[in-house]
Amino acid sequence: MTQLGLDLDLTTKRTRKREFLDEMRRVVPWLKLIALIEPHYPTGRTGRPPFPIATMLHIHFMQQWFGLSDPAMEEALYDVPLYRDFAGLDGGMTHLPDESTILRFRHLLEAHGLAAQMLALVNEILVEKGLMLKTGSVVDATLIPAPSSTKNNSGTRDPEMRQTQKSGNWYFGMKAHIGVDAESGLVHTVVGTAANVHDITEAHALLHGQETDVYADAGYQGIEKRCETGAVRWHIAMRPGKRKKLDLSDRLDAIYDQIERLKAGVRAKVEHPFRVLKRQFAYTKTRYRGLMKNTAQITTLFALSNLWMARRALRKA
Incomplete structure (x- = not known):
């Protein structure tokens, strides 16, 4: 029996999860959300430099979309190349965020009430596009x-x-x-x-x-x-x-x-x-x-649901 080789290109199959992440990559206002978090994010003047805000925000949103706990999200980053690619972790990173890093980022968002601010920012964009009256x-x-x-x-x-x-x-x-x-x-x-x-x-x-x-x-x-x-x-x-x-x-x-x-x-x-x-x-x-x-998690999910529901109109805009 002929065995399958190990040089398969696994990126050719457009799975539903890959399609979903590609959709959200296009419609989420990443730069504006990063600017919202940046004033509260640690600068890392001492010790190991922190991961980029964009990386942690992508990981945080994947947690919400796929219902993953902090330990499960850490394991998924090791096991699923698609998740690493979405988070921008395949470009010469020497280590991946562990569950404590993921937990601290979530606590940072909770401590500064950023979930409600994210929902407000998303809605401002939707109003500007004429999608919300x-x-x-x-x-x-x-x-x-x-x-x-x-x-x-x-x-x-x-x-x-x-x-x-x-x-x-x-x-x-x-x-x-x-x-x-x-x-x-x-x-x-x-x-x-x-x-x-x-x-x-x-x-x-x-x-x-x-x-x-x-x-x-x-x-x-x-x-x-x-x-x-x-x-x-x-x-x-x-x-x-x-x-x-x-x-x-x-x-x-x-x-x-x-x-x-x-x-x-x-x-x-x-x-x-x-x-x-x-x-x-x-x-x-x-x-x-x-x-x-x-409540912070639910607010984040509703902000993301707004983007998901309006994704076709946002792409056209």
């Missing part, structure tokens, strides 16, 4: 489960996470509240809370202040009575039980049902970022302990 918003929240096991160093569950009930089932974890552009479905605001915080209590924090109309599901019933929401017009879905009682043979009830259909068509835009977060980026469970760290 500011006349309407859609607000919603999704549950993010957290590990409920106590088999860890502290012997306890995450003290900042809480339990809540939804559709008869109990969940332990946090909530990601988002406000999205009603036209494009791109995320402009992210708030992280414990799972037992009601959606309506964070609704006012999800508005950017320039919208005139806001859409939400039935969980936000009564929000228009709260003074802190300002003068915007709220379009809240009818409660499912009440809608089931509509008699479509009655002309007035048929009009109400059609209005609900129109509102649902706008509200559906908020589900697109959640789909990218949970399906495209496979983010289905919190990775860290504490709301601050997990």
